[in-house]
Amino acid sequence: MRRQLVPTITTVTAVTGVVAFTLVASAPVGNAAARASSAYAVSAEGQVPIAKTPYAESLDGKRRSTSALELPKNPLLSVRAGTATAGNDSAAVELFDVVVGPDILSQVKLPPDLKKSCANLPATGADELPIPNLPLPELGIPLPDLNTIDLPVKNLPDLCKLLLTPPSSLLGIEGLSVWCSGDQGGVDIGALTLLGQRIAVPTVKQSATIPAAPLATITVNQQAKHSDGAFTITGLTINLGGGAQVIRLASATCAKPAAKPTPKPTTPTTTLPVPPPDEAPAAPVPTPVKTHHPVTG
Amino acid sequence: MRRTRADERGGGSIGALAVLLLLGTVAVVGVLGNRKHVEEVDLSTLASSSTHTTVATAPLDPQPFAGTDGLVVHPRAETALYSAPDAEPFAKIGPTQFGPTWLPVVEQADGWLRVLLPSKPNRSTGWVRDEDLERASSSYVIRVHTGSRTIELFQQGKSLGRWKAGVGAKKTPTPPGRTFLLGSIIDTKRSASPVVLPLGAHSPTLDTFGGGPGTVAIHGWPRPDVFGAAVSAGCVRVPKTALGRLQQVPLGTLVLIDSK
Numbered sequence: 001m002r003r004q005l006v007p008t009i010t011t012v013t014a015v016t017g018v019v020a021f022t023l024v025a026s027a028p029v030g031n032a033a034a035r036a037s038s039a040y041a042v043s044a045e046g047q048v049p050i051a052k053t054p055y056a057e058s059l060d061g062k063r064r065s066t067s068a069l070e071l072p073k074n075p076l077l078s079v080r081a082g083t084a085t086a087g088n089d090s091a092a093v094e095l096f097d098v099v100v101g102p103d104i105l106s107q108v109k110l111p112p113d114l115k116k117s118c119a120n121l122p123a124t125g126a127d128e129l130p131i132p133n134l135p136l137p138e139l140g141i142p143l144p145d146l147n148t149i150d151l152p153v154k155n156l157p158d159l160c161k162l163l164l165t166p167p168s169s170l171l172g173i174e175g176l177s178v179w180c181s182g183d184q185g186g187v188d189i190g191a192l193t194l195l196g197q198r199i200a201v202p203t204v205k206q207s208a209t210i211p212a213a214p215l216a217t218i219t220v221n222q223q224a225k226h227s228d229g230a231f232t233i234t235g236l237t238i239n240l241g242g243g244a245q246v247i248r249l250a251s252a253t254c255a256k257p258a259a260k261p262t263p264k265p266t267t268p269t270t271t272l273p274v275p276p277p278d279e280a281p282a283a284p285v286p287t288p289v290k291t292h293h294p295v296t297g
Numbered sequence: 298m299r300r301t302r303a304d305e306r307g308g309g310s311i312g313a314l315a316v317l318l319l320l321g322t323v324a325v326v327g328v329l330g331n332r333k334h335v336e337e338v339d340l341s342t343l344a345s346s347s348t349h350t351t352v353a354t355a356p357l358d359p360q361p362f363a364g365t366d367g368l369v370v371h372p373r374a375e376t377a378l379y380s381a382p383d384a385e386p387f388a389k390i391g392p393t394q395f396g397p398t399w400l401p402v403v404e405q406a407d408g409w410l411r412v413l414l415p416s417k418p419n420r421s422t423g424w425v426r427d428e429d430l431e432r433a434s435s436s437y438v439i440r441v442h443t444g445s446r447t448i449e450l451f452q453q454g455k456s457l458g459r460w461k462a463g464v465g466a467k468k469t470p471t472p473p474g475r476t477f478l479l480g481s482i483i484d485t486k487r488s489a490s491p492v493v494l495p496l497g498a499h500s501p502t503l504d505t506f507g508g509g510p511g512t513v514a515i516h517g518w519p520r521p522d523v524f525g526a527a528v529s530a531g532c533v534r535v536p537k538t539a540l541g542r543l544q545q546v547p548l549g550t551l552v553l554i555d556s557k
Binding site: 061062063064065069080081083085087088090091092094096097174175177179181182186188189190191279280281282283284285286287288289290291292293294295296297 | 399432478
């Protein structure tokens with residue numbers, strides 16, 4: 001009985017081993033992620049919901065990119081252009097010219113007393129005049145009940161200017177760029193305006209806040225690590241009306257990559273020394289080529 | 298009886314050997330099949346990456362605002378581009394663009410280099426096998442800041458100059474991210490500012506421009522009022538002194554565009 005088992009066990013072991021080897025050897029070499037990497041430029045939840053637009057997802061690890069030049073019609077926000085790209089354990093979003101709350105103050109009618117005060121500002125000393133505390137009407141987007149003192153102005157002339165020549169938006173963002181690779185990512189933010197006034201972005205470090213109270217709570221570079229190993233980074237999270245409306249701009253999710261068949265690549269900036277001159281000579285000064293190629297001007 | 302048992306044992310062994318032989322053959326074919334696939338790439342079936350083309354499947358630049366160690370490479374012949382080391386080829390890159398092709402290396406693995414590509418979309422990369430490549434080192438970095446509308450030139454980390462520059466207007470922004478000097482050309486059809494340094498990037502809002510593919514470039518401008526303004530269709534307009542310095546910078550040199 002024992003002697004009969006020997007070839008059987010040999011056979012089973014051999015077959016198992018060779019089948020396993022065959023499967024490994026014959027499998028296509030690649031590193032497509034088990035969970036898809038994805039990215040989107042804009043989404044909103046709350047009174048004005050907006051689906052993730054544009055949205056890109058990479059199911060097979062290959063790069064997918066999608067762009068949108070306009071959003072579904074809504075009173076809350078608009079963009080000039082947004083591109084979302086997702087690849088194998090990497091994703092990125094580029095967003096240009098975002099407007100939150102377009103023409104928000106153009107519908108505000110000045111109370112008669114304030115109108116009169118604005119029309120009769122004294123030639124000198126007007127800067128010293130206090131801001132009257134008057135309630136503002138509903139502005140058409142979810143915001144807390146606001147008074148004139150909540151607006152980012154220092155004095156009465158500033159308030160008059162703001163209400164008589166209203167800015168084109170509550171919040172304007174010139175450009176926003178977000179990317180992730182594996183479990184790391186970053187944010188690049190262009191000029192930002194709050195009711196027409198440029199506000200400084202103090203830092204783009206994780207979970208930094210941009211002061212815009214009480215109009216909005218703006219958080220930069222929100223990051224989350226998921227239980228399955230995926231990583232999400234969101235460029236700007238704008239909270240209006242104490243959570244009644246949440247807008248997420250430029251969000252990228254990097255799926256955890258499957259085990260790679262090759263050693264993990266190293267980035268030259270961190271691990272590789274500058275090649276010695278004898279190994280990599282100085283790159284040549286280019287010789288200009290006479291040709292015609294239309295560039296963007 | 299003993300003989301019969303012996304025959305049975307012998308039959309089992311022969312069966313095992315037959316299965317082993319069969320599966321072993323399949324395994325060897327599998328291994329050789331994969332190797333053959335990597336080694337013998339039919340370049341004629343692959344799309345070429347250039348400023349005129351779009352290669353949608355190119356992997357993303359994993360660190361679009363990071364620096365490098367300055368390594369640049371020149372493919373001596375048409376070379377396949379891979380989505381990852383040992384993965385499938387998805388495109389190819391030729392030895393010339395406007396002049397010789399020089400690409401910055403942004404990542405390295407055993408026998409493989411990841412380079413930035415000149416094709417659309419922006420931030421495209423590809424892996425090339427570390428063979429038939431001429432290596433060189435650029436000690437320069439060009440930084441463009443669209444917020445402050447300035448351009449800076451560094452050599453070995455030291456600033457060689459900072460100039461006001463005209464950058465993309467709101468509707469036609471200069472795309473942020475990491476790109477590179479793709480060429481150095483004299484465009485005789487641009488009589489006012491013929492020196493043009495095309496980059497590896499394209500306008501994010503214009504698919505075509507003036508009959509071209511929307512290539513973003515650094516070039517001069519006849520009037521100084523544009524320097525320090527967001528007025529262009531995506532290109533970076535620089536003063537004459539800046540352009541003179543930038544013309545000396547090797548092809549493949551990294552150009553880092555941010556919103557600062």
